[in-house]
Amino acid sequence: MATLGELERAVMDLLWQSDSEDPAEIALTANALRDRLARKTASSPDGKELAVTTVLTVLSRLEKKGLVQRERDIRPHRYRAVTSREEHTVELMNEVLGSAPDREAVLAKFIGSVSEQEAETLRKLLTA
């Protein structure tokens, strides 16, 4: 059985995918997600059925994290990704490249910030 983290990832991938493929199908129900997940993992060796309740658990975790939005006006509720994969990547990279006060303590970058002048010097170094 896949871990919760892997399922979160798979669910987000499906939501992001449907977002870009079919504008009418931006939001999906838990059942639809379960079917798609089952189809994806049909060839997996353990062959266990994925329960809708598991999918709902994953969705509520994702909702709590602010990644998924629930549309409550019709039942069954439909779920959609709050922002696209690309926007999340930009957000993540901003954390890495940006200048948040604690950034240096949060993660250690191979190369810190480089000035244009220094980069120029380095390019010369490389071509020399």
Place this chain on the structure above:
Amino acid sequence: MFWASYLLAAMAVILAWPVPVLLARAKWTARAPVTALVLWQAIALAGGLSMIGAMLTWGLEPLGENLLAGLQGLAGLLVSYAPAPGLDLIHVFALSAALLLGVHLVFTLLLTYYRIRKQRNKHRDLLNLLSSPVKNSPKTLVISHPAPVAYCLPGGAGSVTVLSEGLLELLRPEELEAVLNHERAHLNQRHDLLLWAFAAWRSALPWLPTSQLAQRAVNELIEMLADDGALRTANRETLIRAVAVVASGERPSGVGAPAKELLTPEESEALSTAHRLHRLLSPSPPLGKPAQALVLGCSALLLAVPTVLLLAPGLAAG
């Protein structure tokens, strides 16, 4: 006991300003990063100890010859509720200030730990959704982004090294290996603990030259240590090339300069790459054993002096 508090105050001032300024300028630190890191930690610890100790001994002066006697006297006072001869408002003020500073330092340390951990967890959550693992390279993730970036996200068992697709395109396999070993050295040597302590030191006393200089110096020194770690398996030219390629490729002309707007002037000033590259390009021999021993001895002395000043007065006199 007055003289002890004045000596402690003098020590606090010296450790807050001239000593860190001199050490930040010193050239030998690049030749002995580990020893230099020990010295920086001793300066920070001894500085904090003397700051708090100066106020504490001064405030306790009417109650006892040294810290223990003074604290005993204070406890006795609080229990018996008796009036204290000689304990004026100004002494109480000094004691309260010492207590406040002590609590502030410990609290900031904890708060910084909590804040850093929260940010790391959030970052890791997003990474788990957006990145894909690298085959044959455990705890290594690739994120789809054109800017060449490599970094490590510490966090015990959840530590990961992250590479961008831009970096994978730019670097040759042996350079990539050097980058990975550099990041692994950060993780294996637990540099995150140093970064945490000095980030906390800085947020606790942001206006002190020592805390700013210390944080910058420590950031630089751990990069040097990680470079040394990478050099154990990679050859020097490969690592230099990796550093130069990643640093100059940070704003490749074709990708619309994603990093430029994110760079603040302060950051540009606080470059660490220049020193690092210089060290790699023209390596000096490690600092000699006697010199290293001398520095380590000084570090021990730095911690011993305030401790003695706190505890010893009155003991010799009986």
